[in-house]
Amino acid sequence: MSLPFSSVYPLKQSRAHEVCGDGALAFAAIAAGEVKGPVVWISDNRQPTVNPEGLVPYCDPGRLLVTRTGDQLGVLASAETALRSGAAGLVVAEIGGPIGLTEGRRLQLAAEAGRTTALLVIPEGAGSNAAETRWRCGGVPGPGSPRQNQHDSTHWRWSLIKNKIGTLSEWVVRWDAASHRVIVVSEARG
């Protein structure tokens, strides 16, 4: 039995989701383009911010409110504040290390209280069990995949590796610039 893509994407609102893998930033950028209202993008000072020029195909960089904090605790605290206030459409937090169940649950509660969706960009295997869904994203490797002759026909493999309310699955998707949305190319094998 296969899980329909539309039942898990777009991401369920007022919940905390996690994404990891090489394509995580693209996933976050696409999610940011799909919500209404400002997007709060929180990261710590240790790595450069997301490049706004790279965001342009997916979402308007002018909607981003970039928050830089000194450490991971600041990222989590700022994310909780931003989620609770309910002013943003999406809160993206780039997290450098593993987070515990307490932190994950707090973010989940804050997302519910503020009716805001949270998306945590995490390193591989660093998520918390409190997340609603967790995705692993990467470019589609190997020969046989369609040629990337245009910049907007990049293929990604999006694997749902944790789902609180359903089964797991994975899809190969591409970004369609004309309709400004994600299109499932094929149901990949699990």
Next chain:
Amino acid sequence: MQRRIVSLWFPRLAAERSLRARPVDAPFALSVFDRNSERIHDLSPSAENAGLQRGMTLVHARSFCPDLLTRPADPVADQRFLGLIARWATRYCPWVGLDGRDGLFLDITGSDHLMGGEAPLLDDIRTRLARAGLTARLGLADTPGAAWALARFAEGIAPPGELLSRIGPLPLTALRLPDPACTALERLGIATVSQLHNLPRATVARRFDRDVLFRLDQALGDSPEQISPLKEEQSFAVRITLPDPIGLIDDVMAASRRLAEHLCDRLEAAQKGARLLRLTFRRVDREDHAVELKLARPMRDAERILALFERGVEKVDAGYGIDMIRLEALELEALGLRQLDRAEGREKDSLADLITQLGNRVGLENILRFEPVESHIPERSFKLVPAAYSTPATAWPYARPRPLRLFPPEPILARGSEPPSRFRWRGRALTTFETEGPERIAPAWWEDNESWAHGLRDYWRVATVQGQRLWLFHTPQHPAWFVQGEFG
């Protein structure tokens, strides 16, 4: 109407200010470092009785008076204190000006009847100042010059029109003349004001500075003299003093609410909005706890201000209780009245509140927005500006695909002008699967940029079998390969 001026002189302002804060019984003096030694700046009457005087070195003074207590002088605080007295003096008349470092002028024209006449007014001033621990000498006359002379040399009231008869017998220094002029006149046998007045004006003007006649005319009212009242500072600060100390958050917030409402009414009347607020709690043990709030947008909405203060207030340790709360607006910006917009206004407000909340956690300068910059250099094509002081950029140009993450170029081992088929990057062995390029970007020769020292760059988008999509560049002028970005 005849002008009536009061001159107030505080002969021991500095010493008495210091003694008010911490009284002592012993002879007391303030010291200041002047001409290579500690000297007496101001002193108490008991010290003066012991034979000390201003300007004496401290070593010298101690030999006269071994039990002398001294503290360093603080002229800035003295000046501030004089300003406070000036503000207090507006209870007698609206027109109060500073006079040097230790005096005030009060223009009481038409306001003396409020205190029951001139003599009761002076008595009232004197009693109240004495109660505050200040010695004051008072003079009342038609002109500031004459009042000044009376305050310093013959305390009292000169009835209207009787100027010369009162200040005539006073010495020349009563005219606020510079010392050399006084000495020169005294050498000629001119010792009092009336003697100077009797001299022919032409000869005095020729022999001495113009200042001499000018000061005489000022004292006698022949030449006008203005009193500059203090600028009325609009201070946006309110406070509440409580009969019993409070400590519960709800109580503190309720008291703060009353303050915030009051303050916001005043801000609204002045059409201003606060940008920086400070809420100070004074505990019963006299310790102050201040909570500062930096706002992303100027505002004067009591409810929102309180909601933003909540987090800071929770951290305050109430100790044995709080009995005074003070709310100040430290930075103001003009904020006109505006038409409320039903939906859009609220959305903007909530975003500004969010910026404030985040800003009070990580600093307002760390909440940023992207803004496009006209540059073809990838890492220079945008900048980050503080969100609290900017509006969102509207149109972003889109020219060519750019990576989602740019980092400083990381060298990889490769040769040739075509992307390598295998390379190692960040400890991983990668195999090239597909490439796209090159896109040549030339350095901005008009800018001095060290990272572009290798010259031209040929950018390639490289997809690897392992799934990464990277942004590589080759520098044909100094052959080398680098990774600069990740497409994600």
